[in-house]
Amino acid sequence: MQPDLQGPWSPLLGRLSLAAIPYDNPILVGTFLVVSVVALALVGAVFYFGKLGYLWRNWLTTVDHKKIGVMYIILGLVMLLRGFFDGVMMRTQQLLADGPDSAGYMGAAHGYLPPHHFDQIYTAHGTLMLFFAATPLVAGFGNIIIPLQLGARDMAFPYLNAVSFWLTFAAAMLCMVSLFVGEFSNATWVGLMPLSEMSSNPGVGVDYWMWAFQISSLGTTFNSINMIATIVKMRAPGLTWFRLTPYCWSSLATNIIGLTAFPVVTVALTLLGFDRYFGTHFFTAGYGGNFMLYINLFWIWGHPEVYFLMLPAFGLFSEIVPTFSNKTLFGYPTMVAASFSIAGIGWVVWAHHFFTMGMGPNLNGYFSAATMIVGIPTGVKAFNWLFTMYRGKITFTSPMLWAMTGIVLLLIGGLTGMMLSASVVDYTVHDSLFVVAHFHCMVLVIGSALFAATIYWWPKVFGFKLDEKNAQIFFWVFVIASLLVFVPMFELGLAGVTRRLDYIYNAALKPLLWVTEVGIILYFVSLYYFVKMLVVSLLRREPAAADSWGTGRSLEWLTHTPVPFYNFAVTPEIHSREEAAWRRDRGLDTARPTEYVDIHMPSNTGVPFVLGVLSFVWGFALIWRIDWLVEITTLAMVVTVILRAFDKNEGYVIPAAQIARYEAKIATASVVADVADEAPAGALEV
Amino acid sequence: MAHETMTADAAVRLWNAEADEHDPISARTYGFWLYLMSDGLIFASLIAAYAVLDNKMSAFGHPMADTLLSASQGFVQTLVLLGAVLALSLGTLGLKTGARGGLALGLAVSAALGTVFVAQGLAGLDAMAAAGNGPTASAYLSCLFVLLFTHGLHLAIGVLWSLVMLVQIFRFGFTQDVVGRLLNLRLYTQFQAAVWVVVYLYVYLFGGAH
Amino acid sequence: MRIWRNLGLLAPLALAGCSVHDLRLFFPAGPMADVEFHYTWLMVVTMLIVIVPTLVMTIVFPLRYHHSRNAKYTPNWDFSAVIEVLAWGIPLAIVLPLCYMTIKAVNALDPWNPPALAGQGSGGAPVNVEVVATDWQWVFIYPDQKIATIDELVVPAGRRVNLTMTATSNMNGFYIPQVAPMVDAMPAMQSKDAFIIDKPGQFTGFSTDFSGAGFSWMQFQTKAVTDAGFAAWVQGVQAGAPALDYPTFTAKIAPAQVNYGAKISEFTLADPKLFDEVMAAAMMGKVYPVPPALDDSVNLAAATPAGQ
Ligand code: HEA
Ligand code: HEA
């Protein structure tokens, strides 16, 4: 039933052939060399130091929420770096390719990238940044912090948690492979229709985008189920709903969005898949197809998605601002109400992404007004943070600086977002660089929150603080770079420059383009300080206290730093929304349990990793239409899941005496792994 | 708000050693229920897509439900499916008494009826395609096929699951894991039946021939 | 209006040595763009009423309450009904007038028949133009004048122009900054737009909705000319240009290459139903072959070296 494929196809390799490898493209070959050298070095190091067993036992098969969180964060940072290089390439192309007289290099008419290549870059950039940088980073912090703030031993479903991660990881790897085998989509991160259909995109690019997106959103849906169940079911005694931390509340709102919105995009992508693989006509222009259906389905997910990323960032600010203001969060109940208002209203505003479709004044008017209402609860959030600082005792540590920057960016992004939400204004700047600047302000709010959180919780996870001096230099350079890149973009938008241009015909805009390029160069400088910060602190490794900042307010600051793999030796009894501050005020913060009980822990399993590998191969086979491999991997996944159901897997118990020994030893241990190594997975099987 | 009670320090209970025992079945059922919510949204989106494409333009000159589907035939399918749910639900009554035989019977009957349902559905789609009204003929038909196919796929998974449980109740007995899975299977089947009722009402009864 | 403009120009100017005239959105050239510009600034200023004080607070509070300042410290102060009411109330008070303004404006610009154009312009008979976005050129059909052009839109200043739009295979956004609001041109569908240009002049138009490899070059020149100039232009085209019917149209727009430096061309309209035929073809599922050089995944590029 397959539609006619352009180009060769063979039963053994599908569409795959040597021609799919872009060895004639110097940029890709260079990238390939760098990536493979790094990968080989990493693999080589693992073998050289004999760490394969360690890697497998402690990381690849782990179900520990903290380790999965760390892996999510590493994945997110690496992808952020890759996304940044995409940004560098785009900015440089636009700088070079301006005006009819601009030169062309490397076979391009203008600039150095032919349209086909440029289009893949921003599509990959948007996809990667949202699904493989921002989402894993947000999920990673959720994984690490939420069970700790709930006083739980782990997530509600530790095994599912690992599955979510490995699915996300597999999807990210599919995106990376597209660099070197075949191509990526050139139809934007939103997948414009009918541009993404076979008729306009007969290659494998759209398939890469579609399957990477599909597999990662499956992982995200599972993660949302897990998070909600954890927050609802795993709270420590005394932790009533209105003692939940603001971060847990916003995560709950977020994951309700995740649970309900992602299935919609799953359907949109599945229908596109039917079109591309079986020749159906959901989103084609002809045969009665309706591409507006795709656009609606996509944005019914797509708009809530931006709040799916933003609400956790809000939650992170609500943790960090009180800590460094040394003051309780202002307006806790209305903060909670605002989170849920944002999540709720986010559902009914999707059409503001296509005001220019000619929907008519009634629909446009409604969607404009509905969108603007989101400004109210968002404003409440901003005001409550401000009044948390008001009459506080503020220290300007780097997390606090990031939080303050986040608020400023939110105001700029919000102001411009509100402009866009007025359809009259959108009629002039829709799909322009003004929109690009708006949403980069917003994603940089998320970025700010994530950088803040990295520095803030680093000691809790690794036992030592990050070097503050380099952290501050990184902060300043990064912020200045961002201003230089994105402020001119607002102006370019007002000059009527459309987004997604590989060629800007108005050569008069050159000065603005140069300003953004300077910003890009500064980003490189900031990167240097980020790495320096990591290296300096790793070398120094000064042990941090349980309450690493001295003013921590929530539960996680009560357990050891670094957190032992069982989190709390004995589950704490909760008395307040800010348990750590509450105990500190009463001089109880250093009190430790005196009696221990047995702890039941889930044992490690390789199944999630295997499922991740299988889904990667499955996706790859689908993309290249290697039918036999699709069948084998599908079968293998079904069998793996069934076999897993026959595995008794009851976890293991750490006897109370053992806990006592750990707790005594922790006073001297400095890194989480020292303790964890003593309890090899499943060694204490019942 | 934050620092409500000022209890005397000595009396404050800081650690709670009994707290570790969460009820795994309750968390598991709740998680599964959340999954069903997301599955429900999948069907909601598909049915919304169907509603959008359910018009003459999208039918592109090809027939629609009013000539392709028969409400009475769909009714037979509905009865088969409800039979499967009933069998499973009655079977799980055996959980209370520990009666393995009744449960096995329930699972087997439910799997058999589920298979019949899927076969009926596939046969219907096959006949349509053979008559030149396959999923590639028009956008409307694409949607009709995919909607029915997706539901059928869910049921096929349900059948496979029932078979796995049939093995497990004999291999493991009524362990906590097995009971949790059985309860979820029952939820799953009931939920798919509920989805079918919506599909039946909307596609067959309102749209189909009588 | 002028005040807003001057206000608005201050900020962006500060940044780079660009000429203000490049910021096209600040120079509306007709009643439609006037409405857009007017409401843009009205709304921005309304929002600044709350955004600016909030920005100031974001900077002042941390400085004022920095621990080194020993300012008043109330660690447990966590609620104030007055502040909460204001925190919800002030944004609400700003959002309500914004909603009112946007709804009013969007009604004034209803693309199917914009009230903003009522009673504007010189009152001459409207010009009807049918627009077809192809991959990647713009075809303008003047059904009344029986002529057509590619990548060139000539209209009389002061007279109303009614646009009816569609596309051959992909979605495009039709946009002439300073003149007309953006409206999508979509395959198998019809959309509308309308505008009046106040004075003769030249404006660049382009596509805003990404439509494939040649998208960046999808520009067209909009020339607003005098009534007499328009009549003369029409006559010139009618007299000398080649004929355009459906087969020539398909040949002309076949996306052989990316349209680097597209050429303007003019035609007499041989087929008055051309627009409807294009739409019908899209509905019937007509697809145009993708230029091979753009599709290097299945490496047809190797077979056809064109474009490399
Ligand atoms: C995390 C990401 C994020 C967030 C939080 C937002 C938040 C908002 N966004 Fe944005 N948006 C994106 C990411 C985000 N957006 C992306 C990625 C796109 C482009 C997608 C694509 O096409 O590729 C986009 C595009 C986009 C469009 C479509 C533009 C176009 O394509 O033409 C619109 C239009 O309405 C819009 C509006 C808004 C509004 C009104 C908010 C509001 O939530 C903002 C609310 C905040 C404030 C208003 C500031 C604080 C409030 C106060 C201080 C109170 C008082 C203030 C007032 C009452 C004014 N956004
Ligand atoms: C989370 C989302 C996100 C983020 C963070 C970014 C960040 C950046 N983006 Fe982009 N962007 C999008 C989402 C995002 N973007 C989307 C959705 C699109 C639309 C795509 C489309 O049109 O389809 C887009 C499009 C887009 C364009 C296209 C414009 C056009 O259409 O013409 C450009 C061009 O300049 C651009 C640039 C940048 C730049 C310079 C950054 C910089 O801010 C990046 C800064 C980052 C760094 C400097 C890296 C720092 C890294 C670390 C600290 C980690 C280090 C790690 C290790 C050492 C292991 N982005």
Ligand code: CUA
């Ligand atoms: Cu119809 Cu865009």
Ligand SMILES: [Cu+2]
């Ligand atoms: Cu949105």
